Amino acid sequence: MNDPTAAPASDPTVTRPPATPQPDDTSGESTVDTTSTITIPRMDPIDAGRITASEAPRAVITTTDVSCYYGSFRAVNEVTMDIGLHEITALIGPSGCGKSTVLRALNRMNDLIPGTRVTGTIAYHGMDIYGKDVDPIEVRRRIGMVFQKPNPFPKSIYDNVAYGPKVTGMKVSNMDDVVEESLRGAALWDEVKDKLKQSAYGLSGGQQQRLCIARTIAVKPEVILMDEPCSALDPIATSRIEDLMMELKEDYTIVIVTHNMQQAARVADRTAFFTAEAAEGHGDRTGHLVEFDETTKIFSNPADSRTEDYISGRFG
Numbered sequence: 001m002n003d004p005t006a007a008p009a010s011d012p013t014v015t016r017p018p019a020t021p022q023p024d025d026t027s028g029e030s031t032v033d034t035t036s037t038i039t040i041p042r043m044d045p046i047d048a049g050r051i052t053a054s055e056a057p058r059a060v061i062t063t064t065d066v067s068c069y070y071g072s073f074r075a076v077n078e079v080t081m082d083i084g085l086h087e088i089t090a091l092i093g094p095s096g097c098g099k100s101t102v103l104r105a106l107n108r109m110n111d112l113i114p115g116t117r118v119t120g121t122i123a124y125h126g127m128d129i130y131g132k133d134v135d136p137i138e139v140r141r142r143i144g145m146v147f148q149k150p151n152p153f154p155k156s157i158y159d160n161v162a163y164g165p166k167v168t169g170m171k172v173s174n175m176d177d178v179v180e181e182s183l184r185g186a187a188l189w190d191e192v193k194d195k196l197k198q199s200a201y202g203l204s205g206g207q208q209q210r211l212c213i214a215r216t217i218a219v220k221p222e223v224i225l226m227d228e229p230c231s232a233l234d235p236i237a238t239s240r241i242e243d244l245m246m247e248l249k250e251d252y253t254i255v256i257v258t259h260n261m262q263q264a265a266r267v268a269d270r271t272a273f274f275t276a277e278a279a280e281g282h283g284d285r286t287g288h289l290v291e292f293d294e295t296t297k298i299f300s301n302p303a304d305s306r307t308e309d310y311i312s313g314r315f316g
């Protein structure tokens with residue numbers, strides 16, 4: 001089990017080989033090492049507790065000069081940004097600029113794609129998540145992910161939520177409480193409390209997405225990454241997820257990839273605008289971070305003309 005949110009039938013660690021450093025890497029920079037064994041202290045999910053805003057450093061995750069490669073293709077170049085505690089950070093930009101790639105790098109989900117490589121540093125509370133001794137499974141437990149398409153398991157609503165705590169070996173005194181708390185946290189409890197043993201497939205798309213959020217928060221992450229979580233939902237279900245995000249940020253830090261600029265403007269505290277440009281004499285378009293600022297600034301007074309062109313619909 002690598003990702004508590006991944007369907008059991010397609011557990012990527014079972015079916016996919018680990019990422020390997022590329023032979024063409026002569027840069028001397030650190031590369032993803034998924035073969036390392038677990039030697040760092042593993043915080044117990046129950047005891048770990050969540051750091052409150054008052055006592056925590058402002059940034060939960062800091063990326064420094066992060067570049068992401070698929071084989072020899074550099075998809076994203078030198079991204080440096082801070083993810084603020086209890087904030088919603090939106091990643092926006094035209095298709096192919098690397099938003100999802102950066103998002104997946106934040107919890108080592110890219111490791112599951114053969115041939116990927118990350119250079120630079122991604123630190124979670126100051127700890128390099130790509131460090132040799134770091135357990136990627138623990139990284140993904142603390143930094144959970146919700147995907148574009150709701151992907152409940154072919155199981156009951158209850159078992160969907162209980163799955164992560166079970167397979168990650170969380171010490172749980174009462175699973176019923178964990179399930180209820182998680183479903184309440186995802187604003188789904190009232191709608192499903194009388195049918196917990198029914199199949200998750202009987203839920204609407206919006207409910208399924210909230211179930212996936214419940215499944216993610218059941219393993220007590222601190223950060224939730226959301227990759228276009230509303231793109232498969234109608235406007236009403238989208239609005240419920242956006243309301244939920246605003247509630248969740250009281251307890252969690254959220255990073256969301258969205259194509260919906262109104263959505264970024266509505267929910268995000270900070271917004272990062274990416275674009276993809278071809279290097280001179282090079283056909284490949286590499287994504288990079290153009291501008292990262294408070295959302296109100298990005299949408300009302302961006303510093304870079306490319307941001308302005310994009311948000312005003314002139315480009316992308």
Ligand SMILES: Nc1ncnc2c1ncn2[C@@H]1O[C@H](COP(=O)(O)OP(=O)(O)OP(=O)(O)O)[C@@H](O)[C@H]1O
Pocket residue numbers: 070075093094095096097098099100101102113287
């Ligand atoms: N598994 C992969 N293997 C090879 N190249 C990939 C892979 N995934 C993404 N890419 C490439 O990396 C670049 C960035 O892709 P990514 O999906 O991160 O962009 P994006 O901004 O999220 O796009 P979109 O908005 O369309 O989802 C693109 O050129 C894409 O083709």
